[in-house]
Amino acid sequence: MSEMDRLRGIMARLRGPEGCPWDREQTQASLRTFLVEEAYEVIEAIDAGPAAAHREELGDLLFQIVFQCRIAEERGEFDLDDVMRGIGDKIVARHPHVFGRDRLDTADQVLRQWEQIKADERRGRADTSMFATVPPALPALLMALRVSSKASRVGFDWPDGASLWDKVREECAELEEAIGADDHGAIGEELGDLLFTLANVARRYDLDPEQALQEANRKFIARFRVIEGGLAAEGKTPAPEHRDRMEALWEEAKRREVRRTSPARTSPSGGTSGSGSRPDRGAPASTDR
Numbered sequence: 001m002s003e004m005d006r007l008r009g010i011m012a013r014l015r016g017p018e019g020c021p022w023d024r025e026q027t028q029a030s031l032r033t034f035l036v037e038e039a040y041e042v043i044e045a046i047d048a049g050p051a052a053a054h055r056e057e058l059g060d061l062l063f064q065i066v067f068q069c070r071i072a073e074e075r076g077e078f079d080l081d082d083v084m085r086g087i088g089d090k091i092v093a094r095h096p097h098v099f100g101r102d103r104l105d106t107a108d109q110v111l112r113q114w115e116q117i118k119a120d121e122r123r124g125r126a127d128t129s130m131f132a133t134v135p136p137a138l139p140a141l142l143m144a145l146r147v148s149s150k151a152s153r154v155g156f157d158w159p160d161g162a163s164l165w166d167k168v169r170e171e172c173a174e175l176e177e178a179i180g181a182d183d184h185g186a187i188g189e190e191l192g193d194l195l196f197t198l199a200n201v202a203r204r205y206d207l208d209p210e211q212a213l214q215e216a217n218r219k220f221i222a223r224f225r226v227i228e229g230g231l232a233a234e235g236k237t238p239a240p241e242h243r244d245r246m247e248a249l250w251e252e253a254k255r256r257e258v259r260r261t262s263p264a265r266t267s268p269s270g271g272t273s274g275s276g277s278r279p280d281r282g283a284p285a286s287t288d289r
Contacts, residue, residue, distance in 0.1 A: 011070045028071050035064045115153045141209040144199035171197050226253035
């Protein structure tokens with residue numbers, strides 16, 4: 001018996017008459033939160049956890065997929081085999097340069113072909129837009145990345161980095177103008193335009209804006225923890241009356257970061273001390289791309 005068959009058997013028993021009352025009560029809708037939570041825990045494990053944690057979280061996410069498929073099977077809609085067959089057929093059909101006679105040499109050629117294949121697949125559907133498959137529930141920065149990437153692949157993009165930076169400056173000026181006019185609605189609109197443009201900056205430099213913002217969040221939290229620790233050592237807590245002291249501790253936290261990330265020194269063995277540089281981040285992968 002394969003491990004996949006074993007997992008399917010476990011799920012069938014959990015949902016069976018002598019199974020778990022909680023599992024039997026679940027619906028596809030009631031499991032939505034768990035599905036999202038497990039996906040985020042996989043991301044957290046990729047970013048910070050060891051391989052064992054990554055493996056465990058992938059298992060938790062897989063269990064949610066098996067759970068969804070079991071409920072659908074009970075309703076006579078589809079089963080896990082249908083899901084695996086469907087994704088297998090889709091990937092083969094969208095990679096004729098691998099599974100067919102066509103050959104492509106670059107990732108850009110692959111992405112252009114991918115969009116053309118998807119455009120062919122959309123013909124005959126009610127919504128034929130290239131954005132029809134972008135999930136509305138995506139985090140806003142990730143959606144901006146997906147939308148702009150799709151537009152870029154069909155040639156709708158800034159011609160170069162300088163033009164994009166001109167757009168950033170233009171959006172900053174329009175936001176500043178809206179703030180000066182104290183127009184709350186306009187401020188929100190211009191802030192959105194600026195964030196969308198900055199997502200395009202991330203795309204141009206092969207960065208994920210969602211991940212970049214998460215890194216900024218983590219950095220802020222780490223620095224503020226230094227503030228909290230410093231104040232606690234002085235018998236204080238964060239408060240407006242300690243603003244000057246908090247600013248000083250913030251600068252101390254930044255100096256600690258500089259010391260930790262200073263250039264690696266050459267070791268006697270010819271290597272370098274400290275951790276190596278991180279690889280460049282590519283565009284996020286998905287079956288939608």
